[in-house]
Amino acid sequence: MTDDALPRRTVLVGGALTLAAGVVGFVVAKEKWAKTTGAVAGANGYGAPAAPASGALLAPLDAVPRGGGIVLASKGVVLTRDEGGSLHGFSSICTHQGCTLASVAGGTINCPCHGSKFNAETGAVVNGPAAVPLPKVAVAVRGSAVYRA
Numbered sequence: 724m725t726d727d728a729l730p731r732r733t734v735l736v737g738g739a740l741t742l743a744a745g746v747v748g749f750v751v752a753k754e755k756w757a758k759t760t761g762a763v764a765g766a767n768g769y770g771a772p773a774a775p776a777s778g779a780l781l782a783p784l785d786a787v788p789r790g791g792g793i794v795l796a797s798k799g800v801v802l803t804r805d806e807g808g809s810l811h812g813f814s815s816i817c818t819h820q821g822c823t824l825a826s827v828a829g830g831t832i833n834c835p836c837h838g839s840k841f842n843a844e845t846g847a848v849v850n851g852p853a854a855v856p857l858p859k860v861a862v863a864v865r866g867s868a869v870y871r872a
Contacts, residue, residue, distance in 0.1 A: 781862065781869045784810075792827030792843055800860050801832050802869055803843040810869060812862035813846045819853035832857065 781800055787793055787810065792803030794815055801813045801824055813832065815824050822836035831840040831849050839853035846857035861872035 779871045781812075781871060784864055784867050784869055787869065790830075792832065794824050794826065794832075796823045800862075800871075801827065801857070802862065803827055803832065805844050809844075810862060810864060811844055811846075812860035812869075812871075813841070813857040814860060817853055818848075818855040818857060819851075824857075 779798075781795060781798055782793065782802060787802045787804045789804050789808055790806045792801060792811075794801050796815050799815050801815045803811045803813070805811070816822070817824055817834040817836065817839055819834065819837055819839050822834050824832050824841075825835040826833045827843055830843050832843050832846075833840050834853070837852050838850060839848065840850040841847065841853070841857045842849050846859060848854060848856055863870050863872040
């Protein structure tokens with residue numbers, strides 16, 4: 724062995740420290756990503772915020788525009804209305820990787836993370852990478868407000 728060679732123990736310890744630092748970096752980055760994108764950790768690493776109880780007030784009906792909608796991220800719901808005025812409710816969590824959906828525009832519910840788009844009336848995938856439609860959320864109109872059914 725020459726004076727320039729590293730002892731085997733030094734190489735192994737250095738490798739182990741590098742691996743540990745990489746794992747810690749990954750965990751920190753994942754948590755930071757989740758906070759900045761709106762992804763919510765759940766049992767599988769993704770999931771919706773706690774769903775409001777049946778009968779919970781979601782929004783005033785006039786806050787949901789015809790031909791558009793609103794994302795109620797804190798309530799885990801997207802509310803949309805078609806041009807005829809029919810109301811639709813969907814989960815506010817993208818089925819691709821659990822990001823919080825950002826907007827309703829041009830007839831689609833849109834995910835900011837990877838560009839998935841869902842039909843605002845049916846929840847069906849219009850543009851991937853998501854492959855699974857949005858789960859429907861039962862909603863009801865009572866008076867001038869929308870409630871969880």
